Amino acid sequence: MARVDRSLVTHLPLFAGVKPDDLEEILREARSARYPKNSAIFEQGADAQSFFLLLHGHVRAAKTTPTGEQIVVRYVAPGETFGLATAIGLAHYPATATAVDDSIVLIWPTAAWPRLAERFPSLAANTLQTVGARLQESHTRILEMSTQQVEQRVAHALLRLAKQSGKKLDQGIEIDFPISRQDIAQMTGTTLHTVSRILSGWESQGLVESGRQRIILREPHRIVVLAERSADSGAA
Amino acid sequence: MARVDRSLVTHLPLFAGVKPDDLEEILREARSARYPKNSAIFEQGADAQSFFLLLHGHVRAAKTTPTGEQIVVRYVAPGETFGLATAIGLAHYPATATAVDDSIVLIWPTAAWPRLAERFPSLAANTLQTVGARLQESHTRILEMSTQQVEQRVAHALLRLAKQSGKKLDQGIEIDFPISRQDIAQMTGTTLHTVSRILSGWESQGLVESGRQRIILREPHRIVVLAERSADSGAA
DNA sequence: CCGGGTATTTGCGATAGCGCAAAACGGAAC
């Protein structure tokens, strides 16, 4: 099996506090794979046979209801893990993972987790921290959905995406992977129609520039203001 | 310091796979305390100086926005941990914890966590699992808020409370701690008014019996049906 | 360069649920 280039992963928070030799040992158990744009990595409900570290590209994790509605749980950026079902004690994946761009991942077999976690406490501790961070994010999202209107929620969602996966351009910050109105709707608990209306409005005010699966934040600061403004404060 | 009675905690999932001697060592680092009904255990934003295991009673974890709106993050039942800020790498509590009933807790100092986690991998693994389970619950809640109407969400919330903290009575299942319409609103992303209207409706159909901070599910099965029914299927 | 399919925009009517306000109720303290 091809050796993984350590320089890509050494400085990830996931491996903070792991000694180089130990890291070597951890990486020896992984293989790497490439997923082309729009290909499925795993399906909700399938046996959790592996867990993943994204090296390159972007992955969308989405959860589907029995009746077919979907929500986007999160977008995975390079350097982040996903598919940790095993680590948190699930036999099946709770969501579906899809590459939204050509992506390269490291893959560990589920069976390797217990040994790795016991042998490398830093790895377990780091994983606990990332899962905890995701829990915080979920709570924040619940708080927003409970207390804010759609426009604010969309603003927050885009700002978060920009921070996580934004590419700085002269004209502003571009979300660095293809994302549709529908995706944003599924991140914010609304419909693609409403998202479209909101972005149209922003576009006419020069706040964003957007097109087919593409969004550029032209005036991030003014969007921050939008995101934080309380329900009443009206517009012109 | 008073020795903690092992029989109360031995069989908790948190300590699964921990040897009796080790458990003894873990418990030696804890002290216990009693919080009377409606007393604060810690405040959102405060230094995370301790983490907790609830032995008896019920605790509400709630998150507040800068503008003062609150949501209930969860209710803690006996045997569950809370205030794990440290374990997930936070220096400050992300929510406020309040005893909703006279409660007894075990308290470990934050500083004890890193050593315990490293020394007892089972403890770390179990904690990762509980945090993971909470993450799943949060995602479920987000999914519900995104796809269901208020009545279904309230139904789900009550069923979950009944499962977690229900007391079986002849007449049905009673939520075993004081809980107001406002609390339920804050768990489901709606207002106390709407919750009140919904419960009034259910009461007149004999589904529930409720009063001041008290709810009995008289016909859990019919509430399950309500919870699962899709948006359209109308009522009489 | 030309389809065909997907994504986006936009209009318009319907409505679930909010927000405000006021009244009724229930419990606890004295």
Place this chain on the structure above:
DNA sequence: GTTCCGTTTTGCGCTATCGCAAATACCCGG
């Protein structure tokens, strides 16, 4: 028993947002 305060109930108008439908616009493959 009475008072006081927090909780619950209920009425009513309002509106943010949905849901449906139709028209564009855009991109990709051939």
